[in-house]
Structures are given as structure tokens and as C-alpha cells.
Amino acid sequence: MNRPEGQHPGRIYFDNAATTPVHPEVIRVMSEALAGNFGNPSSIHAEGRAARAAIEQARKTVARCLNASVGEIFFTSGGTESNNMALKCAVRDLGVRRIISSPLEHHCVLHSLESLEKYQQIRVDRLQPDALGRFDTGQLRALLAADSAPTLVSLMYANNEIGTMIDLDEVAEICAEAGAWFHSDTVQTIGYFPIDLAKTRVSFLSGSAHKFHGPKGVGFVYISGDNQIRPFIDGGSQERNMRAGTENLPSILGMAKALELAYAEMDARRDAILDIRDYFLGELTDRFEGISVNGDCENGHYKILSVEFPPSPKTDLLLFNLDIAGISVSGGSACSSGADAGSHVIAGIKPDSPGKTVRFSFSHFNTRAEADAVVEKLSEILKAKKAVG
Ligand SMILES: Cc1ncc(COP(=O)(O)O)c(C=O)c1O
Structure with a gap:
């Protein structure tokens, strides 16, 4: 399947964990809404009522996909806001005094925790990851048992740099047994893995439309019905008084629409992405000496492949040279030099890694032909050939 027409034709986009191309059906729905549904959802006249009805229909769609109730879904500006809201409201309104998290979270969680530590005197305990970015649930249980302070556990479902995943059900069970709240940053997994919130007892989770072929600047936070929190943004009474501001x-x-499509096509998309990822990894392994995969590739998120190339002067400008050649990928290495701030995730699992990490991340719009072209270009740039025989 080719990328939607008009979205940077001729380039190869292997950076789908950063953001995804917008699905043509989503563009159609948004264009129709822009052109024809301009009312303010808070107005009581016909235009306002049409806008309100459309928003509540969208809420139903999101709730249905997650098996949540509509009253538990709040629209936000994206994953960053949703995670900030969950963590900060849990402290302010639920009385959380301790948070157990990890050093591998996204910056919007890491920096929220730093702020809560510094300004709200919240204690933050951090689980120690292993070399694949996994956590020991024994350590989680021990930490929960060691302190009776009201506690929230915040662990991302899939890591955005290396793809390693937690067992969401198991962590939810452990938290429930210990009487702790559980927040999961599910930004990379919503639309890729089914989540049944009637079965999995999560207090908060977050979604961001641009990670599943929707628009940027919009997302949602799920807040389970038994947690009463106060408004995160003060103003009008939008989002049932929780998040003021005229709705986008x-x-x-x-x-x-993007979520509906992601659910309808989840299995087919997963199979297509896995086919490309495994093919690409096979080709890389055949062609390059000394590469290794970061994270728990086998059990992790299928769209993310983080590869460490051995150190060499040729890898220094690798991302730049790929970009010039029409290929978009992301970086992330343990060390920091100059403008490259380094990756806290790679540093957290492989602190002494000298290599150059490239994150390739795929969507169902990618093809094997694109994988071939990327391998060719990498060979040209790195001039690395594995000895035959
Ligand atoms: C795991 C994770 N959490 C949160 C975010 C932030 O989401 P948004 O870009 O919608 O603010 C991202 C996006 O990069 C992410 O990958």
C-alpha cells in the first residue's frame, strides 16, 4: 500500500513512531467538518447542536474501541497534555504522594515527574530496566509493599524508542492488589494493540491521534469512572468541566475516524508491518557486520525497530545522509555530543554503548521495495559489506 498521494512523494518514510501520514479518509472527514460543521458545540442553536452531536458521536467511537464508557473519555490536545493531566490531577485531587515509574518514559512523563518531585514534594521511585528495557515485576511488588503512602504507578505500554512493552494486564493486577492507581502512557499502542478497559483495570491512559494516522494536536485521556478529579484547564464547561476551551x-x-479505521484494519495492518519489519531486519543482518537490535524486538511493538550500528566515522552523519537520499528515520544514541543530546532510553539500557542508533519505524503504507531501497542506500553510505561464506 502506498502512502497517501501528495504527502512527500518520492521519499521513503520510516519514522512512523514520530508521527504517521494522515489517512485519506481522515482528511476527507476533517475537510467536510471544516467546510460544513463550523458551529460552536456549546451553542444551543442548530449549528451548535450539529457540532455537539458530532463530538459526542466521536466520543462514543473512542469509548467503544477501548470498551470504556463515554463519561471516561476526555478530549485533549494530544499525548503530552493527557499524560500531564493524569499525573498532575492524580497528585492534586486523589492525594497521591508517591509515584513509581521508570527512567525510560517519554519526556512529557519524565519532566512532569521531575516537576512533581520538585514543587509538590512527591516521592518518585524508579524501576531499574534490564538491557532490553524490561522491568522486574518483583521489584514493582517490593516497592509497592515497602511504603504505604498513596501511590500511583506510571509505566508506558510500549517504549517509543525501542518498542519494549510491559504486560499491561499484569501491571494493572499488581497495582489493583496493592491498592495503587495505575497510569499508562499508551500513546504508541492505541490503534495497534486492542485494550479492553472493562477487563484491564487502568486508572488513566493516554492517546494521540497523529500516531495512528490522524491529525496532530488532538488526543484523549481516559480517566476511569471511580476517580473524581477537578478541572485541569479552567474556563468554560467543555469536556464536562474538566478541560475548558472550544473543542477542536x-x-x-x-x-x-482514524481510530475506527485502525481498529477495523488492525490485524491486516499488523501483518503488513511485521512483514516489512522482519524482511528489513533480515536484509540488514545479511548485509551489515556488527549490528545489534536495541530492546525486546521479539515481544515488543511491531512498528519499531531500533538498530545499533558499530561506531565508525561513516555513521556520524548517517541520519543526515539518509535524509539527503530521501529517507526519513530517527536517531538516538547513548552518548551526547554537540547538538545531539543523546537518548535517555539508550543511555538507560546500554550506558556504555559506543554505536550509532537508528530507529526505523514502519506503517502499513510502507513496502518491501522501500525496505530494499533503504538497505541499498545504507550500504552505499556505510560502504559496509559482510564477507560472503
Ligand atoms: C510514548 C509517547 N508519549 C507521549 C508522546 C507525546 O504525544 P503528543 O505528540 O501527542 O504530545 C509521544 C510522542 O512522541 C510518545 O511517543
């Missing part, structure tokens, strides 16, 4: 109607409708 076209984006909310676009997100609901």
Missing part, C-alpha cells in the same frame, strides 16, 4: 471539532472527528 475537525481534529476530534478526524481522530475518531
Whole structure:
């Protein structure tokens, strides 16, 4: 399947963990909303009522996908806001005094925790990851048992740099047994893995439309019905008084359409992405000496492949040279030099790694032909050939 027409033709986009191309159906729904559904959802006249009805329909779609109730879904500006809201409201409104998390979380969680530590005197305990970025649930249980302070556990479902995943059900069970709240940053997994919130007892989770072929700047936070929190943004009574501001109607409708499509095509998309990822990894392994995969590739998120190339002067400008050649990927290495701030995730699992990490991340719009072209270009740039025989 080719990328939607008009979205940077001729380039190869292997950076789908950063963001995804917008699905043509989503563009259609958003264009129609922009052109024809301009009312303010808080107005009581016909235009306002049409806008309100469309938003509530979108909420139903999101709730249905997650098996949540509509009253538990709040629209936000994206994953960053959703995670900030969950963590900060849990402290302010639920009385959380300790948070157990990890050093591998996304910056919006890491920096929220730093702020809560510094300004709210919240204690933050961090689980120690292993070399693949996994956590020991024994350590989690021990930490929960060691302190009776009201506790929230915050662990991302899939890591955005290396793809390593937690067992969401197991962590949810452990938290429930210990009487702790559980927040999971599910930004990379919503639309890729089914989540049944009637079975999995999560207090908060977050979604961001642009990670599943929707628009940027819109997302949602799920807050389970038994947690009463106060408004995160003060103002009007939008989002049942929790998040003031006139709703971004076209984006909310676009997100609901993107999620609906992601659920309808989840298995087919996963198979297509896995086919490309495994093919690409096979070709890389055949062609390059000394590469290694970061994270728990086998059990992790299928769209993310983080590869460490051995150190060499040729890898220094690798991302730049790939970009010039029309190929988009992301970086991330343990060391920091100059403008490259380094990756806290790679540093957290492989502190002494001298290599150059490239994150390739795929979507169902990618093809094997693109994988071939990327391997060819990498061979040209690195001039690395594995000895035959
Ligand atoms: C795991 C994770 N959490 C949160 C975010 C932030 O989401 P948003 O870009 O919608 O603010 C991202 C996006 O990079 C992410 O990968």
C-alpha cells in the first residue's frame, strides 16, 4: 500500500513512531467538518447542536474501541497534555504522594515527574530496566509493599524508542492488589494493540491521534469512572468541566475516524508491518557486520525497530545522509555530543554503548521495495559489506 498521494512523494518514510501520514479518509472527514460543521458545540442553536452531536458521536467511537464508557473519555490536545493531566490531577485531587515509574518514559512523563518531585514534594521511585528495557515485576511488588503512602504507578505500554512493552494486564493486577492507581502512557499502542478497559483495570491512559494516522494536536485521556478529579484547564464547561476551551471539532472527528479505521484494519495492518519489519531486519543482518537490535524486538511493538550500528566515522552523519537520499528515520544514541543530546532510553539500557542508533519505524503504507531501497542506500553510505561464506 502506498502512502497517501501528495504527502512527500518520492521519499521513503520510516519514522512512523514520530508521527504517521494522515489517512485519506481522515482528511476527507476533517475537510467536510471544516467546510460544513463550523458551529460552536456549546451553542444551543442548530449549528451548535450539529457540532455537539458530532463530538459526542466521536466520543462514543473512542469509548467503544477501548470498551470504556463515554463519561471516561476526555478530549485533549494530544499525548503530552493527557499524560500531564493524569499525573498532575492524580497528585492534586486523589492525594497521591508517591509515584513509581521508570527512567525510560517519554519526556512529557519524565519532566512532569521531575516537576512533581520538585514543587509538590512527591516521592518518585524508579524501576531499574534490564538491557532490553524490561522491568522486574518483583521489584514493582517490593516497592509497592515497602511504603504505604498513596501511590500511583506510571509505566508506558510500549517504549517509543525501542518498542519494549510491559504486560499491561499484569501491571494493572499488581497495582489493583496493592491498592495503587495505575497510569499508562499508551500513546504508541492505541490503534495497534486492542485494550479492553472493562477487563484491564487502568486508572488513566493516554492517546494521540497523529500516531495512528490522524491529525496532530488532538488526543484523549481516559480517566476511569471511580476517580473524581477537578478541572485541569479552567474556563468554560467543555469536556464536562474538566478541560475548558472550544473543542477542536475537525481534529476530534478526524481522530475518531482514524481510530475506527485502525481498529477495523488492525490485524491486516499488523501483518503488513511485521512483514516489512522482519524482511528489513533480515536484509540488514545479511548485509551489515556488527549490528545489534536495541530492546525486546521479539515481544515488543511491531512498528519499531531500533538498530545499533558499530561506531565508525561513516555513521556520524548517517541520519543526515539518509535524509539527503530521501529517507526519513530517527536517531538516538547513548552518548551526547554537540547538538545531539543523546537518548535517555539508550543511555538507560546500554550506558556504555559506543554505536550509532537508528530507529526505523514502519506503517502499513510502507513496502518491501522501500525496505530494499533503504538497505541499498545504507550500504552505499556505510560502504559496509559482510564477507560472503
Ligand atoms: C510514548 C509517547 N508519549 C507521549 C508522546 C507525546 O504525544 P503528543 O505528540 O501527542 O504530545 C509521544 C510522542 O512522541 C510518545 O511517543
